[in-house]
Amino acid sequence: xxxxxxxxxxxxxxxxxxxxxxxxxxxxxxxxxxxxxxxxxxxxxxxxxxxxxxxxxxxxxxxxxxxxxxxxxxxxxxxxxxxxxxxxxxxxxxxxxxxxxxxxxxxxxxxxxxxxxxxxxxxxxxxxxxxxxxxxxxxxxxxxxxxxxxxxxxxxxxxxxxxxxxxxxxxxxxxxxxxxxxxxxxxxxxxxxxxxxxxxxxxxxxxxxxxxxxxxxxxxxxxxxxxxxxxxxxxxxxxxxxxxxxxxxxxxxxxxxxxxxxxxxxxxxxxxxxxxxxxxxxxxxxxxxxxxxxxxxxxxxxxxxxxxxxxxxxxxxxxxxxxxxxxxxxxx
Ligand SMILES: Cc1cc2nc3c(=O)[nH]c(=O)nc-3n(C[C@H](O)[C@H](O)[C@H](O)COP(=O)(O)OP(=O)(O)OC[C@H]3O[C@@H](n4cnc5c(N)ncnc54)[C@H](O)[C@@H]3O)c2cc1C
Numbered sequence: 001x002x003x004x005x006x007x008x009x010x011x012x013x014x015x016x017x018x019x020x021x022x023x024x025x026x027x028x029x030x031x032x033x034x035x036x037x038x039x040x041x042x043x044x045x046x047x048x049x050x051x052x053x054x055x056x057x058x059x060x061x062x063x064x065x066x067x068x069x070x071x072x073x074x075x076x077x078x079x080x081x082x083x084x085x086x087x088x089x090x091x092x093x094x095x096x097x098x099x100x101x102x103x104x105x106x107x108x109x110x111x112x113x114x115x116x117x118x119x120x121x122x123x124x125x126x127x128x129x130x131x132x133x134x135x136x137x138x139x140x141x142x143x144x145x146x147x148x149x150x151x152x153x154x155x156x157x158x159x160x161x162x163x164x165x166x167x168x169x170x171x172x173x174x175x176x177x178x179x180x181x182x183x184x185x186x187x188x189x190x191x192x193x194x195x196x197x198x199x200x201x202x203x204x205x206x207x208x209x210x211x212x213x214x215x216x217x218x219x220x221x222x223x224x225x226x227x228x229x230x231x232x233x234x235x236x237x238x239x240x241x242x243x244x245x246x247x248x249x250x251x252x253x254x255x256x257x258x259x260x261x262x263x264x265x266x267x268x269x270x271x272x273x274x275x276x277x278x279x280x281x282x283x284x285x286x287x288x289x290x291x292x293x294x295x296x297x298x299x300x301x302x303x304x305x306x307x308x309x310x311x312x313x314x315x316x317x318x319x320x321x322x323x324x325x326x327x328x329x330x331x332x
């Protein structure tokens with residue numbers, strides 16, 4: 001029988017650290033635990049990983065199920081690759097380090113991203129030109145309405161930019177099947193990574209790539225254990241080439257990146273900077289001085305402080321560029 005606690009503070013369960021509460025809370029360590037818990041409850045449930053992409057702005061009047069399903073299992077190995085089944089509660093960053101140590105390649109560019117394996121899949125995490133969807137064979141889930149176990153193939157996951165089917169499904173992810181290469185082919189096409197690798201003058205191995213990325217990330221992103229934040233608060237903006245030409249005619253300094261399919265990606269951080277908001281602070285929330293995509297909490301922020309700041313930034317960007325920016329984080 002799973003122990004369910006009442007009225008638990010969520011402050012230490014999300015990296016933005018707003019002080020909110022949930023009505024009920026429990027930890028699950030196995031698939032059977034999940035089935036037990038969802039059978040017993042008729043409340044609203046929320047599956048929580050590390051809370052590094054979730055901000056509890058308000059109290060949650062339901063049951064938080066904290067996923068702690070761990071374990072890494074080898075399913076298959078060939079001369080070229082290895083197939084691994086990994087518990088959804090494992091730490092993503094620890095898994096990346098473990099793969100590099102064991103010479104399994106393909107996710108070294110995603111080093112140091114906080115969160116769990118489950119959270120990484122839901123969000124289709126990405127960094128330095130790589131997305132987790134590149135190495136996923138499929139995902140084992142429990143449907144919390146039918147209690148059935150299912151295997152969702154990569155195609156069925158409908159991965160796209162920071163998105164997947166899991167954002168609007170009843171699925172609880174229990175573990176993920178990854179296929180990683182045993183051939184070392186570092187991907188250094190991403191410009192800032194390429195520049196940094198060249199300037200460090202190193203022979204490029206996967207380990208070097210991950211070390212360089214660790215350094216870059218440490219310079220650009222505050223440690224959420226010290227400065228409370230949720231990484232990039234906003235999604236980058238994807239617009240049509242036509243809209244982009246119009247924007248560039250007025251603001252030629254804006255950097256635009258080809259996103260395929262006639263679409264262009266614009267850095268939301270740059271739009272916020274061009275509004276003069278880098279380092280701007282209001283009611284306990286600050287736009288990070290080094291990276292305008294990141295909002296930080298001085299430890300005293302309330303949910304309202306955050307939603308007010310969000311509305312303020314969104315309004316400024318819309319008034320200047322006519323673009324509506326969207327949050328990358330989930331605000332509850
Ligand atoms: C400092 C910092 C840097 C970051 N850098 C990056 C980056 O470079 N690239 C990037 O893409 N992201 C980045 N992020 C965002 C974040 O790390 C990722 O989105 C991460 O994958 C979230 O994992 P989590 O376990 O914390 O998810 P949570 O925030 O706990 O959950 C996120 C969502 O996933 C759902 N979920 C979690 N586990 C399960 C499960 N087992 N089954 C079903 N649903 C589940 C939750 O219900 C919620 O909807 C960063 C965040 C921080 C704080």
